[in-house]
Amino acid sequence: MAALGESIGIDERTVLVLGQELDVERGQPDVGNALVHRAGETLVFVDTGVTEVFRAALREAADRVGPWSRVLVLTTHGHPDHVGNNDLADELAEEYGVPAEHCVPAPDLDQMRDPDAYWVRAFERVEGMAPLPDPAVAGPALVSLFRPYRPFAAVTRTYEERPLERIRVGSSRFTGWTFADGAVRVLRTQGHCAGHVIVHLRDCGVLHLSDEGNGACGAMADADQLKIQTALGAVARLFEEGEAVLLTDGHTFALRRGAEAAVPFLDGLLDQAAALQSAVLGVTGASGPVVPGEFTARFAQAFAATGGGGANPNALFLAMMAVNQLRELGLRPESAAPGAPWSRAPLQPGD
Template sequence: MTALGELIGIDERTVLVLGQELDVERGQPDVANALVHRAGETLVVVDTGVTEAFRAALREAMDRVGPWSRVLVLTTHGHPDHVGNNDLADELGVPVEHWVPAPDLDQMRDPASYWVQAFERVEGMAPLPAPALAGPALVSLFQPYRPFAATARTYEERPLERIRIGSARFTGWTFADGAVRVLRSQGHCAGHVIVHLRDCGVLHLSDEGNGACGAMADADQLKIQTVLGAVALLFEEGEAALLTDGHTFAVRRGAGVVVPFLDGLLDQAAALQSAALELITGDGPVRPSAFTARYAEVFAGLGGGGANPNALFTAMMAVNELHELGLRPESAEADTPWSRPALQLGD
């Protein structure tokens, strides 16, 4: 068992700070892992989690990797479990930069509306109160919630760079004389980035590896699968040596461990979509609640899990799977049937 704020030392200048899983019944927010690294005299903090206890653990990790004279805080995406302690950057008494993804600004400013939208998509498909109540109730667990440091700016204010790592090509932004590479991925949600720390060989996947199918309304399944394949290539070529992420409470070391893990996610994604296709019989409409119940069984049978597995997130995945298969809702009502749009144009 791991404890919130437990530190895993990767090397003398790199520490993974462990978060915790979501437990709504106990009023416990999920807290994303954070990565703390020193590149020369620059302290690099990748995500800041949430809760005062996690904030204290971050400070401990910062002290462990010192000394440093400036700070770089990098936000991988705007979900509350990753950004609640971002204002920690304002307390450090040294020059600080804080960078966030522009596509996630709206949800960072108003997380309740973001989650209401997410829950509206699965109303009638999963056990939850009305979305207008469930969204704010969930967000209320994430306290304190201070997603912007005083120096916060968006990555997109910087010129976009083409970044080559081995034979893989990305776009993104580099910091600390190239020692820190922020790579656009945008699969788990609209603004998502991953982070490569060149000198210690760590690739921080954040939430792109949460499961075989993205759950959020702004998830992009193709981008998730593309980035998993690109990251596997980095490990095969020796350009990365250790994989960390937002919700796995461990460090995966070496291509022999990491590549099968990533390939397994890709295989599961293909198997899950194939199985979902078999659940849709004929050309008639599909009731999402019935599809979700069967989808959950298939998902469990394939060994599906991911971060914070629960019925709500499985329903969110099921809706995305229906969309991937080309179906669309027939109305805006809760649990409305989904069907394939006609391919023939009308007269």
């Protein structure tokens, strides 16, 4: 197992800084992996993780890829394991007397400003799905693990304040934003959560998937299963065409080099998504209500049978995925009471 802050050199100007897994019982936050890259004279951070240990590792990586004369911090999405050290943009700008820029996705601003409320809402959705803590307690308790939590810098702006660009990479077309004379491409995907982006470093061929590859089913309340799957397919094409040569992500501590490694991983996630939905159809049946607690247990079995894993597997995230899978199949709770049965609404009055 990699140690928090361990670095993997990709080339002389690109480093992947490794995070760690979540362990709530030990009071250990998960920390998303981050990329540190030099594009010309621009020092680029793709996410900043959290904890002082990780911050120090980012600074060491910045020294390793230099020299640089400006700083660019790019946030892939607003979850606390990816944004805790974002004020590093200000720190480096002041220390070295260089210009700095920090961009975040506008749809994630609310959760970044008030992460407690975001996670309370996430946990409220799964009341009755499994024996879980009170959401009003569990949300702030989880967020409290992520210290220091500094998601904004004085130089922070949203991506959406820049003109949206149509970006062509090989035969694929995306919308997003480019930086450093086109060497850094921020591509909108918005699957794992509402504002999610992925980042393509043109000159070294790195494609950073961040958390779009966190499993066959998104867990977050603002996840979009179709967008996750679309992003996985689009990234697989970039590797097949040689437009990307190295796949990195937010939570697996490995480099997937070339199409022969990246494409089977991406196809495997898509295969798991299809297999999971088929398995869940067998669990829910064509008629009759679904009892949430019973469904979660059977969902866990189906998830394991598909080879599902993803980042930070635990009972809470599994229940969150179960809720999203029920909604994906068109089921809704019959009342607002925790533990209320889920069923499909009639297609026609009187059905």
